[in-house]
Amino acid sequence: MYSKKVLKYFFHPKNVGIIKNPTVKVTEGSLACGDMVTLYLKIDKVSRKIVDIKFKSYGCAANIATMSFLTELVKGKTIESVEKLTYKMLEKELGGLPPAKTHCSLLAIKSLKSAIRLYKEKMGEIEYESIDKDFVMSRLRSVIHPAIGKDIVSSGLVAMANISDGKVNIKIRIKEKRFRRIVLEEIKERFCIPQIKKISVEFVDKDEKAKDKD
Amino acid sequence: MKKRFIYLDNASVTKVDSRVLRAMNIYHTKYYSVPTVEYGHSFGLKSRKALEQAREAIAESINANKDEIIFTSGQTESNNLAIKGFVAMNNTARVITTKIEHESILNVCKDYGNVAYLDVDREGFIKFNSLKRLQEEGAILSIQHANHEIGTVQNIKRIGRFCRKAGITFHVDATQTFMKLDIDVERMNIDLLTISPHLIHGPRGIGALYIRKGVKIKAILSGGYNEFGIRPGLENIPAIVGFRKAVEIFDKKDVSRMFKLRDRLMKNLLEIDNTKLNGPLGKDRLCNNVNISFRYVEGESMLLHLDLRGIIVTTGSSCFSTALKPSHVILGIGGRHEDAHSSVRFSLSKYNDVEDIDYTIKNVNEVVSELRKISM
Structure with missing residues (x-):
């Protein structure tokens, strides 16, 4: 009790x-x-x-x-x-x-x-050794797909992720609108650091055809 | 105002009818002997007579012969006896079942290994094609008459006919439907049938397995020669008498009343936004079962809020299960984890009335909107 x-x-x-x-x-x-x-x-x-x-x-x-x-x-x-x-x-x-x-x-x-x-x-109070693709992936590993209950990396939903000059480009395979919204918010939160200047997330259907762009 | 108490967990266990209790009591305090053989002492013959009369009445209720009824301790034991007892005699037999059965079938199957699982559709009905595909002569098929969580009533007659032709032994777990739906082991070609009185206002800790004459079942417990050598142990005469009484006082009119209350509850709760009925509508759903997923509401939170308001229900959320696993039934019919976590089962009995249902509708509405304020 x-x-x-x-x-x-x-x-x-x-x-x-x-x-x-x-x-x-x-x-x-x-x-x-x-x-x-x-x-x-x-x-x-x-x-x-x-x-x-x-x-x-x-x-x-x-x-x-x-x-x-x-x-x-x-x-x-x-x-x-x-x-x-x-x-x-x-x-x-x-x-x-x-x-x-x-x-x-x-x-x-x-x-x-x-x-x-x-x-x-x-606030820029944390120092990073390098802001590279590994860094991006490690960030994405803490973004959970709400319906699967596992992070988007180990669920194989990250179709693409790269970074250059502080600009992050990510492509995610999620079909449902409501989950896209949640995951997008989550991703933006996780990349709120001064070292990253721009982040763009693209959602594609499971078959990888680009549909929505945020 | 007196606090209401509305019990809606009647698919788990029901309140014992006072007539059942009275019938049982005599066999606790007055005729408490072990049932002796028919040439034994007169005191023991009282118990023997009660035992055999009960066996006869219960057999009659499913159109069986009295020597085809074996008393057990309830659903779990009857299911164990049916499967384990059968494969002990035919150790290469395949067991055919579904993934939405009661744990007492699923876990026996898991231990046994040689198992094939039939497909079920989104409402929990067996896909007949998968039965045709998986059939194997000498196998045993085990399914529930009605599912304990979502109330799906299988077409037993059709499946029984198929099994008979295919040479498959047919076991039905009728715990949820016993007396509520007509069961005729002859007409339905049932070979093994699990029944229990605890959901029709009889005692718990007692049940039976019907074993068709000619079907070989080996005892799974070792002990004395009770119940034709199939189930050793001192016969639980008071409970057996209560079992019989529950069968005798069962009133079919209660079933049609429950149908009406069920539909009233279902219709009104489904008017809430973002809800989903688990299981089918209409007469192929058990007369006393309502199971709904309330999106954005977690089942245990709902259960405790309803408890505070005097309403007792249960949920398929993992947070409420001792194993911390979401309902295998909801997942088994293709539901999401989220559907399981937010599912609530309301199961009615003859003791519920319209006021109970309306009070429940009102309170579920309030609780859902309260919890959604926290989650959305």
Whole structure:
């Protein structure tokens, strides 16, 4: 059974919604896994505090409760002070989670950590050895196809990817409009770093005939 | 206002009818002897008589002979006995089944290995062509009469006729349909039939396997010579008496009532945006089964919200399964993972009424829009 605190945060979730023009936005998990969360953060450049945070979630009770609790916990704090949070701390604070639900607290922490990392990348605080095709592919490996539940690289959906002079060109094999939209947003988020100046994504049907261009 | 309690998980287990309970009680406290042989002590003969009368009544309900009924502990054991007991006698026999059966068939098949799977369509009906393709003399075919999750009722008569001609032993798991639909083992050419009273307001922990005379089944448990040597162990007389009582008090009128309630619930819930019915419409769907996927809503979240409002349902979401696996039935009919995670099964019983259904419709609407606010 879920703890009282988990149920409270599940039935009356805090910080649900979206932030228009967020400093960073990140999506983790997938519809196929039955757990997908999107986190929106507004971070103040000077104080480095999370001034606003909101989430959207498609998931079970533990998923909604951990996201709801996490956002409440980190709001108003500096990114440095919340970086050290672990899923165990989150679970402890919530009065425990059933063992089968550990992936929910992991997902919550993962979404926060990737949001912070994205922020640092955006600010140019992270140094890269080289921005090449391998870099592009590694970025694409963290973009999950929502219906398959696996990343677009290992699902064989990347038809082409290259980079020159900070310009990234990607061709993705996805047919369904609604998944194209989600994947496109995800890709754009993942390449929000100063070293990349332009990104163009083209979607093709499975048979590789170009249809839409974004 | 008194908090409502609406139980809509009747495809899992049902409330025991008080008449069943009364009939059982006497055999717990008054006639509690082991059933003796017919020349045994008088106390044991009371139990023997109850056992044989129950066997007769249950046999009659499916047009079988009384010595073709073997009492077991329920669906899982009956299914295990049917398949394992059959292949123990014919160890090269192929087992033919589908990927949307109950776990007690699927896992037995997995262990056995020599298995062929029939194709099913998007509504869960067996594709007859695949049966023609996979047929093999001496094989055993095992399918459910109606699917436990999506309520698809197979054309047993047609499949039975085919099996008889092809020399295939035909096992039907009728757990979901027993008494609700007419079952005639002669007319339908059924050789082995799993039945249980726990979904018709009888006790749980008891079931039966019908074994057509001449079909060889080996015991899968070792022990004494009970149930014609096919199922050892002390006969569970109180439960067997309850089984019989549940059959006797079954009222066909409840079936037509459930049909009406089912259609009312189904029609109204499908009016919600982005919903999808799993399984067929009409009379080829079990009278008490509604299974709908609510896109952008995860099943466990839905289940807990409905629970808070006094409505008990179940879901095909992996988040709710102990194995953390999405419903194999939804995936088996070609559904996406997402369809499984967002599927909710509502299963009715004779105890539900129109108010229950309308209350459920209203609350499902509210919960779906509440959860979609979080997910969309």
